[in-house]
Amino acid sequence: MRGILFAILGGAFITFQGVANARISQDLGTWQAAALTQCTGFVVALLVLLAFKDGHPRQFKRVKPLYLAGGSFAAIVIFSNVKAIELVGVTFSTSSVLIAQLLVTFLIDSFGWFGLPKQQMKLPQFIGIGMMIAGVVVMGWR
C-alpha cells in the first residue's frame, strides 16, 4: 500500500516538476530556469548524500564515461519539455514524451544496445504502443 502511494506521488512530482519549470521559464527564461532548478536540486541531493553517507564514490571509476555523462542530457530535456508545454499544454506534451521514452527504451532493449541483455518485443508491446499513439491522436482531434 505504501509502495502504491510512493509511486503515485512520484508520478505527480514528475508532472509538477515540468509545470514548475515552465512557470519559472515565463519569468526568467528557459535556460535560466533549467540551470536554477538543477542547481538547487544538486545542492539538496548533495546534502542528502552527505547526511546518509550512502553510496560508493570510488566506484565511479568502474562506470563508462559515456554513461556518467547522461546527466547532461537534462539541459536539453528540460528546454524541450518547457517549450512543448508552452506550445501544446501539459497533457499532450506528457503523452508524447512518454511514448517517445518507452519507444526508445524498447528499441534499445530489442537490439541489446549499451550492453543490455537483448529482449524481444512481443505482441503486447506492439499493441500497447499502438494504443498509446491512438490515444494521442484522439486527444489531438478537433
Next chain:
Amino acid sequence: MLMGLLFSIVAGALVGLQNIFNSKVNEHTGSWMTTTLVLGLGFAASLLLGVVFEGGEMFRLNMSSMQTWYWFSGIIGVGVVTCVVQGVRRLGPTFAISIVLITQLVTAMIWDTMGWLGLEKVPFSWNKLAGVLILIGGILVFKLGGRNAKTTEKVHIHDSI
C-alpha cells in the same frame, strides 16, 4: 502542434536514453550518488548551453520577477527520486513504473484543466479524457503484457520531466 510534438519527442527520447545510462551509474555508486551527479551535470550543461545561445543575457536575471518558491523548485526533483526509488523497491519496477506513468498523465490533465500556478488553462474536453484513457490502457498492455523481468525497467527517473 507539430513543433510541440517535435520538442516532446526530443525530450522523451533523451529521457529514455538517460534513464538507461543513469541506471548503469546507479548499479555501481548508489542512488543518491547518482542523483547528485546527474543534477550537477544537468546544471553545468544548462549553464553552458544558456551561454552558448544567449551569451551575457544568460546572467541578466530580473530579480523582481523571481518568486521565493523558485529557489526551492529543485527539491521537487529530489522528491521524484525518493518516491520512485521507494515505489520500485516495494512494488517491483513493472508495477511501480506503470503507476508512475499513469499518475503523470492524470495529474497533467488536472493541471491543464485547472491552470494552476498561472499556467495557461487548456480546457477539459471529452476527447482528451478518451485519449488519456486509451493511452493508459496502452501503458498497461505494454507494461503488464508478458515479458521477462527486465533490467532496464530498473529505471530511476532521476530527472527532468
